[in-house]
Amino acid sequence: MNNHYNPSLPLIMHIDLNSCFATVEQQARPMLRNRPVAIVNRKTEHTSIITASYEAKAAGVKLGMRFKEAKALCPDLVMLESDPPKYRYVYHKLLAILNDYSAHTRMKSIDEGVIDFSESTEALKGRNLEDIGWEIKRRLANEIGCAMRCNVGISTNRFLAKTAAGLHKPDGLDILTSHNLREVFSGLELTDLTGIAHRNEQRLHSVGIYTPLQFLDADVRVLREIVFKSVCGEEWHQRLRGWEVDKRDFPMRSAGRQYVLERFDISHEQVLQRLHNLCESVGFKLRSQGKQARGIYVYAKSLSKGYWRARQMASVPFSSNQAIYEAAKWLFKDSPSDPKEIGVTCYELEETEDKQLLLWGDELAREREMTQATDTINQRYGDRTLHSAHTLGTGMYVKQKIPFGSTRYL
16 A cells, blocks of 8 residues: 655657547538537427537536527537547547557547556657657647547646646646646546545545545545545545556457437337337447357337336347347337437347357358448448448437447447
8 A cells, every 4th residue: 555646757748639629520521610519419499519619618508408509509509410420530549649649548538548658668769758748749639639638647647647737728738747736636626526526525425534735634544444545545535645556457248329200290110210220339349359148128208107117038149130130029018108318238248259150050150251341331431331231320310329437348
């Protein structure tokens, strides 16, 4: 247990694209630069905002706010429907830039990346991280577009590097070390710290911790035994002091999609078409990670009956679009007649093994070959270039999801 601050050189860099989706749209459409922009998944008055430009934020527009409410605050607000292929393009351009500096690069989400120079200091080539950070910012503007900006944070662990990246938005660069940690923390709120939302804030308040400095100075036993009641308390004690506790990967446990219906008066067959579209998306998620499932879960939120759900386990693992849809369709036969939201999730995941094809015969082998051919075409020419005829026309309603917090499917 380290009770002192980490005195090491700061060798972790966190890069965060500023208001990513809105900024990408401003880059693509110069007439939108310096104007308030809000990105939504679907253009309706009651849709919620998923990203807002800094001009919109300055007018009081917040993420999750209904567009109608945001428009009342900011009459000049421009609403744009999300364009995932465009954002994926920028993601891959950013990743290529970061990979030029180290093999130890990890994208944390579609708009955030981390470079761990502690794994290989040779990658620094005698340069300091601040210079590299400014160079990345210049390359972002030169190689992707002049409207693109990012924040860079540098510290001794991932948590403090991310904290540093949030200090001076937009377009800042900050270094957080044992020398300025207390000074920086004195100007922050508890909820400025990643991982401290309302629930954890209330836990800290219960023991008299109201500021990041009080959190930093808290006794590790109080954090472990009273506040978090688990080893998480010890991890927070270390994390705040600059020691690395977040360098880990979490296994994929399930894959799912959900959809809020565009209207509540569509037929059961139209609902099944949209469910089929979701199943195609879930199938690709599984296969892109080399996974197959044994369990499937479906749900519907109904106007009259509330929340409905059903699930089943299969004797044979599955991952093809058709297998997922057939199972989901069978479960959906008992679903409410007036759904407003539907969803499908595959669980009990395991690695795909070709030797299993020998156990189940030629039919499964042919299905696997057809599925692989479909995936190859869609990866080369774009999502849903090839899809089931049953889902024809649903793409205009069931949009691609933007994978916040994960880069598995990018």
